[in-house]
Amino acid sequence: MQRDNDPRSGRNHRTAAPTAPVGPGVPEPSGVSGGGPVLSRRSMMKAVGLGAAAIAGPGLVAGCSSSGGSTTKIVFEETKPEVVPYFNNLVAKFNASQSHVVVTHDFTTNLIAAFVRGNPPAIDCDNYNLTTSIFVARGVLADLASLPQAKLIDPNIQALVTQYASFHGETSVLPYSVAACGVIYNVDLFDKVGVSSVPTTWTEFLAVCEKFKSAGITPVYQTYGDTWTTQQGLFDYMVGGMIDVAAFYQGLAREGTNLGPNSSVSFEKDFTAPCKQMLSLAPYFNVNPIAENYAKGNQAFASSQAGMYMQGPWAVGQVIAINPKLKMGTFPLPATDDASQTKCRVNLDLAIWLPRSQAPAQRTAAVQFLDYLMQPSILNAYNQANLAFSPLKNAPPQTSPLVSGLNQYVRSGRFYQGAGTYVPLTIPVGNFIQEMMLTGNVSGFTSSMDGAFRRLAVRTSA
Amino acid sequence: MTATALPSQHTATRSRGGAFGNALGKLKKLFFPVAPTYLFMIIPAIVLFTFFIIYPMVQGMFWSFTNYVGYGTWHFIGLANYQAAFSDPTIRDSYGFTLLFAVVACILTNAVAMSLAIALNAKIRWRAGFRTIFFIPMVLSGLVVSYIFTFIIGTSIPIIAGVIHFAPLESDILANQHTAWLGIVFVASWVAIPGALIIFLAGLVSIPSEVYEAASIDGASAWKQFQKMTFPLLFPFFIINTILTFKSFLNVYDICVGLTGGGPGTATTSVAQTIFSGFFSGDYAYQMANAVIFFIITLFFALFQLSVIRRRGGSL
Numbered sequence: 020m021q022r023d024n025d026p027r028s029g030r031n032h033r034t035a036a037p038t039a040p041v042g043p044g045v046p047e048p049s050g051v052s053g054g055g056p057v058l059s060r061r062s063m064m065k066a067v068g069l070g071a072a073a074i075a076g077p078g079l080v081a082g083c084s085s086s087g088g089s090t091t092k093i094v095f096e097e098t099k100p101e102v103v104p105y106f107n108n109l110v111a112k113f114n115a116s117q118s119h120v121v122v123t124h125d126f127t128t129n130l131i132a133a134f135v136r137g138n139p140p141a142i143d144c145d146n147y148n149l150t151t152s153i154f155v156a157r158g159v160l161a162d163l164a165s166l167p168q169a170k171l172i173d174p175n176i177q178a179l180v181t182q183y184a185s186f187h188g189e190t191s192v193l194p195y196s197v198a199a200c201g202v203i204y205n206v207d208l209f210d211k212v213g214v215s216s217v218p219t220t221w222t223e224f225l226a227v228c229e230k231f232k233s234a235g236i237t238p239v240y241q242t243y244g245d246t247w248t249t250q251q252g253l254f255d256y257m258v259g260g261m262i263d264v265a266a267f268y269q270g271l272a273r274e275g276t277n278l279g280p281n282s283s284v285s286f287e288k289d290f291t292a293p294c295k296q297m298l299s300l301a302p303y304f305n306v307n308p309i310a311e312n313y314a315k316g317n318q319a320f321a322s323s324q325a326g327m328y329m330q331g332p333w334a335v336g337q338v339i340a341i342n343p344k345l346k347m348g349t350f351p352l353p354a355t356d357d358a359s360q361t362k363c364r365v366n367l368d369l370a371i372w373l374p375r376s377q378a379p380a381q382r383t384a385a386v387q388f389l390d391y392l393m394q395p396s397i398l399n400a401y402n403q404a405n406l407a408f409s410p411l412k413n414a415p416p417q418t419s420p421l422v423s424g425l426n427q428y429v430r431s432g433r434f435y436q437g438a439g440t441y442v443p444l445t446i447p448v449g450n451f452i453q454e455m456m457l458t459g460n461v462s463g464f465t466s467s468m469d470g471a472f473r474r475l476a477v478r479t480s481a
Numbered sequence: 482m483t484a485t486a487l488p489s490q491h492t493a494t495r496s497r498g499g500a501f502g503n504a505l506g507k508l509k510k511l512f513f514p515v516a517p518t519y520l521f522m523i524i525p526a527i528v529l530f531t532f533f534i535i536y537p538m539v540q541g542m543f544w545s546f547t548n549y550v551g552y553g554t555w556h557f558i559g560l561a562n563y564q565a566a567f568s569d570p571t572i573r574d575s576y577g578f579t580l581l582f583a584v585v586a587c588i589l590t591n592a593v594a595m596s597l598a599i600a601l602n603a604k605i606r607w608r609a610g611f612r613t614i615f616f617i618p619m620v621l622s623g624l625v626v627s628y629i630f631t632f633i634i635g636t637s638i639p640i641i642a643g644v645i646h647f648a649p650l651e652s653d654i655l656a657n658q659h660t661a662w663l664g665i666v667f668v669a670s671w672v673a674i675p676g677a678l679i680i681f682l683a684g685l686v687s688i689p690s691e692v693y694e695a696a697s698i699d700g701a702s703a704w705k706q707f708q709k710m711t712f713p714l715l716f717p718f719f720i721i722n723t724i725l726t727f728k729s730f731l732n733v734y735d736i737c738v739g740l741t742g743g744g745p746g747t748a749t750t751s752v753a754q755t756i757f758s759g760f761f762s763g764d765y766a767y768q769m770a771n772a773v774i775f776f777i778i779t780l781f782f783a784l785f786q787l788s789v790i791r792r793r794g795g796s797l
Contacts, residue, residue, distance in 0.1 A: 131761060134552035153763040157553025444762035445571070450746050478558060478565040478767060479548070 089119060091384040093141035096125045099369065101336070102405060106144070109401075113391050120384040134159055139374040142385040144195055144392065147367035149440060152183035154372070155191040161373040162189035166386070168393040169193060175432035176410040179367055182265045182436055193393070194410035196369035196402050199349075199425040199434065200331035201256070203338075206346035208236060208326045217350035217424065219358040221296075228303040231326045238303040240325035243456050244312035246449030252329030253300070254452050255364050255437030258293040260354025264435045275476040278469055286468040290438075294461045296354065301456075309457060321345055331364075332406040335421050349424045363425045365434040368407055446471040538776075545769035551760065562770035571747060572771055575755045576778075578748070582662055582669070583730035590670045590677055590726050591719065597674070598681030599711070612682070619675035627739025630668045631655065634740075658748040661741050665749055669736045673729065677722045684718035685711070716793065724786050731779060 097106045103126045110124045125140060133139045145151065154160050163169050169190050180192045212234045218224040231238035242248045258264060270284035278285055305311065305325060320328040321341035338345060351363035371392065373385050395411055402409040406422050408429045416426040428434055442448040455464040545562055549555035566572050601612050635653040642650035654660040696706050734753040737743055743750035752775050759768025
């Protein structure tokens, strides 16, 4: 079904240029394909025979603003709170550098609501996760494969996008910033207990824990109070270090409703060993982790109460804010005794996309701004400044000693997206993990997860 | 209607035999079965109701048979959403919590509101002042109330309970999976009592004072008066209050969000919260199926209540 004649598809009330439908018949200004057989909300309404869209459509289109002329106004959305000022600055520089496009930085709008209204931003640069991957899966994002920038991205990192979702083999999202996490360690405490280099195998890791324990220092600071902290740290690290996470979830999707004792993959089969290994670390944690939360954990680690802390670069920033003098480093958790198997956890902290349905003038302007943002000098500088890793091929290494321990893993593609990040929001995996940590009941956890995914498959595979 | 037609119609109607007049009356009945004034008042209401209530409802029902997320591509998946919803422990638990909460809060609200109404209807000093004070919770937003009570229940009450050594309240009841719902019942009832109170007061005012005078001359005790006169005469108001409070408690949302956010775990997640969560987790169509199930359950309760009213000879 096509979206021709649809007044909503080209609508963007912030546009300065007159709107026009972007469809298969319309020449694309930038080589970005915007068409394709997309079954839209409008076509459904036709199908049901309800005429409300016909009433609402024309009235809403009248919202288009000001005159045409040579400048195009576009909305750029970026909502990561810590870097809003950084991008504000980039937007201002871009606006000053040319006179054809005026970019407005939006850092508040809810994207799902924007898509429901048919009014997404012209260009977006936000966290890419399972929830935003639904935009990809439902085909509402433009195919960026033909942009020259698409060829600059490290294929290992581009593959992270499709691990969650893909749409007809298109390149819907371009990675902008990779956050890598591992075990954060206190450099001075490592020296104090006599650990000269970071552990590279599970046995070495346990030896480090023992050294801390015999020195009377908490080896690992753990917080079960928040459900996300254990999930994204200990759980993701241990599972990612022991199994191929992406392949596991692919297998899970293949099994669908057959998921169970006889399927080729299942949480019971694949997650039992990592979960048991997780629980085996309990003697090395602080007392009563359930009473501790993220803020308390940062506070404790900043005041050198523990040698190691399983958190991401976001926590590094928080800890530095509490104690600017603390010397820290990061290493990936070695979960096996084969050092070559050690990988680090990554996520696409920022990724760029354009909506599929967009007026030609908007598309041109958005691509122009994308060109600006994706220049290696600007992109690499952003990642350098924000303790992140550039997704470009041959990018310079991250020089900050706080996270530089992860450089070789990111550059050589030895990474995974956390096992918890593949779980849809409807399945409270964080609560399940919290319960497992408190009760030690691994089979309860795996059977809860298998049951939840089997029920999910009933409706998603239908 | 022309001037010449008028008299002929009148005579025809009066004689009840004129063929022409009869036909005209039928025509009139056909096009205006009710007086135009009524239509003039009722049609806008029907149009608005259809457009804003019926149409979205039918649309939501339609989506519940698809895998739609609110935008983009979708296809029909038949009854798979319903099948999954019936076996989903999260959804099942939300129904369990919501029904338990609604029944308990409904009983508590009506019992307290009726007692307060009788007390406030008595000949006491500062009657208008007291009535105003008891009315205050009604004008406060549910979210504001629940944020204030989070502090009272979580911080103030445990301190007081600690001083008087009352163990059950020494820790935050909202942080405990098994007791959190009690906190929600308490706060939701606190908010709902004034609304029920007003209706009961209106009912009490409508009872003539002569019946009480006669009863006291006959030597009826206060309890007998309540049992045999006040409660039966208040019964229609009691029915209305039960229906209204039960309906609003089934839809509980803001109090849960403000007090516990649905936690600890998912212990106090109401049906309305589960449905709303679908919009952001990409489960729009799935939660639409849940909403349809919820609608059918609510409909069942409404029909049950209506039949009770009919049996008791009351009316709305």
